[in-house]
Amino acid sequence: MSKIGFIGLGIMGSPMAGHLVAAGHTVTGFDLSEPAMATLAEAGGQRAGSVGDAIAGAEVVITMLPQDEHVEAVTTEVIAAGGDGLLLIDMSTIRPETSKNVAESAARKGIRVLDAPVSGGETGAKNAALSIMVGGTAEDFAEALPILESLGKTIVHVGPHGAGQVVKAANQLVVGGTYALVAEAIVLLEAAGVDAKAGMDVLAGGLAASRILDLKRDSMIARNFQPGFRIDLHHKDMGIVQAAARQAGVSLPMAGLTAQLIAAARAMGHGSLDHSALLKVVETLSGRD
Template sequence: MSTIAFIGLGIMGSPMAVHLATAGHQVVGFNRSPDAYGPLEEAGGRAAGSLAEAVAEADVICVMVPDSPDVEQVLTAEDGVLAHARPGALVIDFSSIRPDVARSLAERATEAGLRMIDAPVSGGQKGAVDAVLSIMVGGEEADVEEARPLLETVGRTVVHVGPAGSGQTVKAANQLIVAGNIQLVAEALVFLEAYGVDTAAAMDVLGGGLAGSKVLEQKRGNMLDRSFEPGFRIDLHHKDLGIVTSAAREAGVVIPLGAVVAQLMASARAQGDGGLDHSALLRGVERLSGRGDTSPEGD
């Protein structure tokens, strides 16, 4: 069993840390807001008083924070991982960040005597709670294999996709596909409703054919009920699509549909829907169609 520091106990990080503690590992958590420790402590983990304290004795340091600057802060701050982790410790970054930042941080970790892999996840809050996340991993093969038992504790599908930064590149592609799929499911639903179709029955038959997808399966309920409690917030998906469009430009790759979806995601955020689940792209389709309650959330 390992001693694990888990940095970032949000809607994804908290259940992941709980699974690791339940599996018998000694998990020390650190989170910027102090009200996040309850589930980890109930599972046998403990809270650290500082980032430096959390990582000081850890064999493995897991990071699950929102964006590239947050990961950089966790690693490079005066009280951060590079300054306080034990030599040889393995850093697993579960966050979704820019591939170039992942590569740069892996190099800095190596210079500091640490090892680092990027292991972004897909599956949302439900996947984290059920420990069925899909995890795309970039880094040295030996480090990935050492981490695999931990990765398989929080995920169902764990695939090594290449060197440092590769996991983040695959995650960017994942977010591109998911966003496009959500947008098209939303457009299909508004289209069906305009013709008075039994939408639940329509979703059943669509889900059984080539139009079926995990997005349709998992997000249909949100859309049919107009219930957008966040499993994955529009704010975060907006960030991820910014990563995709920037990386595509750097590679000289054209993503015309992706660019449109990125603008629709940005529009939803600008309209006040950033804190809602990304299935709330439906609200943007309704606004454009002059249908439904199109007021910003909370009005």
């Protein structure tokens, strides 16, 4: 068992830290939210008063933070305070170049880094069923694997530093594009007078089947957009997709369209809703809101 410092106890980080406690690890967590800290304490974890307190004496530090600037600030503190041999696992979704920069800075202090963003949303985090895409060395991945197995079902080493973030960008592109198409299918069915539930049930059993149809078709038809993953965060992720595409020198036209639909959702005031709320954008464009 490891002594783990866990920074970032939000919608995703809170249940993840709880799973690590349940697996027998000693987890000391820090978050700016007092209720999040209380939840960790109730699960058997230890609450810290600062990032420094959370990482003191830790063998492994896990970060689960919203954006690049948060990761940069926290990892700078971790690198400054961390000892030789510390393993830093950043599970945030950020730009690949940020992950590479963190790894390079950490290496100068003898600190090892993995970028390990996740897919599966709040449900996956609560059920320890996340998909985890990991960038870094094979040796560090092997060491981290027993810890990551407490958090996810599909855990793959996808390449060197930054590769995890590239795979996560591709994931967010497919997820966003699929939500947009499911939204259009629902609007089409309803506008044509077809029972949307019956129609979507058929789609879910055929070649159009997807995890999004499995998990979200009923809630989308019911217009239940309680956030599991907010439009605001997916908007940030689509910026990462587009930046990665420019850096790789490739044209991703569907990524551009998906990014614009998600940006429209934010402009319409839906940023705090689940990303399945792309349905509201399609309805507005069709004059059916």
